[in-house]
Amino acid sequence: MERALALARSALGRTSPSPAVGAVVLRDGRVVGEGVTRPPGGDHAEVVALRQAGEAARGGTLVVTLEPCNHAGRTPPCTEAIVRAGIRQVVAAVRDPNPRVAGGGLAWLRAAGLVVNLGSHARAAAELNYGFFKLVATARPFVTAKWAMTLDGRIAPPGGGGAVTGAAAHARAHQERDAADAVMIGIGTARRDDPRLTVRPAPADRRQPQRVVVDSQAFLPTTARMLAEPGPTLVCCSAGAPLDHVRRLEAAGAEVVALSADTAGRVALPAVLAELGTRGLANVLVEGGATLLGACFAADAVDRVMAFVAPSLFGDGVPALLLPGGLAAPLMLPDAQVGRAGDDFLISGYLRRYDPPEVT
Structure with a gap:
C-alpha cells in the first residue's frame, strides 16, 4: 500500500x-x-x-x-x-x-x-484526496493557505519585495504548487511582487497549475510575468470591473470571469471558490498576500495551513494577515506539526478534515 x-x-x-x-x-x-x-x-x-x-x-x-x-x-x-x-x-x-x-x-x-x-x-x-472528497461533498475546492513570515509576523520588509525564507523552504513551496490544481493570489501581491506562479524547475510533464488572481477591478498589468508563462491564468473580477480593463487582459492572454461582489465592491470570495469548484479544481493553494489570506480565514474557507517561519525579525513591514473584522472565533490547529526546511521552520496542520468512516 x-x-x-x-x-x-x-x-x-x-x-x-x-x-x-x-x-x-x-x-x-x-x-x-x-x-x-x-x-x-x-x-x-x-x-x-x-x-x-x-x-x-x-x-x-x-x-x-x-x-x-x-x-x-x-x-x-x-x-x-x-x-x-x-x-x-x-x-x-x-x-x-x-x-x-x-x-x-x-x-x-x-x-x-x-x-x-x-x-x-x-x-x-x-x-x-481531501480535495476530491471535499469537491464531491460541497462542490468547493480544498483550500491550503501558505505563507512565509518572520518571527514578528512579517511577509515582506517595509518596502516590499525580497525573500523571507531560504532555498529549502522555496523548494518545498514549489512541491506544493506542483501538487495543486490552482495557485491563487490577490491583486496586491500580483502588483507588488510580479510573481510567475509556476513550478520551478518545471516538472517532467511540463504541467503548470492554473493561476488565479483575485482582482476586483481587473487591474492586473498586461506586463505581468505570469501572462508570459506556460499554463492558464484566470482573473476573477467583480461584475463592476471596467470593461476596457477586462478586454485589455483578455487580449494579453488571460481568461477573465466576472463574479458577484460584496458590499464593499470587492469580488466575493465564496463566489471565487464556487467558480473554481465548477471548473473541477479540487486543490487550491492560496499564496497571499495579507488581504487575501485574511479574507480566506475570515470566511472560514481554509482547510489546511502551511506557515514557513524564518528565524529573523524585520521590526516593520507587511503583516502576514489583514483581518479588519477579526475572526468569529479563535482558530486552532488540533494536529499541528512543526518541522524544518533548511534554516526555517514549517508549521502545518488541518483546520478541517474530510475523512471517510474507515479512518479511525
Whole structure:
C-alpha cells in the first residue's frame, strides 16, 4: 500500500476532478504491475496496473488507494476490468465518497466472489484526496493557505519585495504548487511582487497549475510575468470591473470571469471558490498576500495551513494577515506539526478534515 500511495501522490494536480489513485498488482508476493490515474478522460490506475501485469494478474492481489469504480463514466467500470483480469483479492485503503460508487464498487467485487479488504493506510490515503472528497461533498475546492513570515509576523520588509525564507523552504513551496490544481493570489501581491506562479524547475510533464488572481477591478498589468508563462491564468473580477480593463487582459492572454461582489465592491470570495469548484479544481493553494489570506480565514474557507517561519525579525513591514473584522472565533490547529526546511521552520496542520468512516 505504501507504494500505491507514492504512486497516487505523483498524480496530484493532474487528475482533477477525478481523484489521484495509485494501484499495485501483486502475484506470489511480487509486484507485477502498477499504475496511476491518467489525466481526465484517461485510464484509471487499476486499469493501467492490470494492463502492465497482463496474465500475471490472474490469481493475484490488487492493492489500490481508493475503492474501484463500478459505473461507466468517461471510462468503463474498473470493477469489470478487475474481474476479467482474474484478480483474486482487492485491498482498498478507503471508500470512494462519490454517490455513484460509495461502497458499491467493493460490494460488486464481493458479489463476484473476490476477497475484499478495506482500511489499510486509510488516513494517509484520505489525506491525499481531501480535495476530491471535499469537491464531491460541497462542490468547493480544498483550500491550503501558505505563507512565509518572520518571527514578528512579517511577509515582506517595509518596502516590499525580497525573500523571507531560504532555498529549502522555496523548494518545498514549489512541491506544493506542483501538487495543486490552482495557485491563487490577490491583486496586491500580483502588483507588488510580479510573481510567475509556476513550478520551478518545471516538472517532467511540463504541467503548470492554473493561476488565479483575485482582482476586483481587473487591474492586473498586461506586463505581468505570469501572462508570459506556460499554463492558464484566470482573473476573477467583480461584475463592476471596467470593461476596457477586462478586454485589455483578455487580449494579453488571460481568461477573465466576472463574479458577484460584496458590499464593499470587492469580488466575493465564496463566489471565487464556487467558480473554481465548477471548473473541477479540487486543490487550491492560496499564496497571499495579507488581504487575501485574511479574507480566506475570515470566511472560514481554509482547510489546511502551511506557515514557513524564518528565524529573523524585520521590526516593520507587511503583516502576514489583514483581518479588519477579526475572526468569529479563535482558530486552532488540533494536529499541528512543526518541522524544518533548511534554516526555517514549517508549521502545518488541518483546520478541517474530510475523512471517510474507515479512518479511525
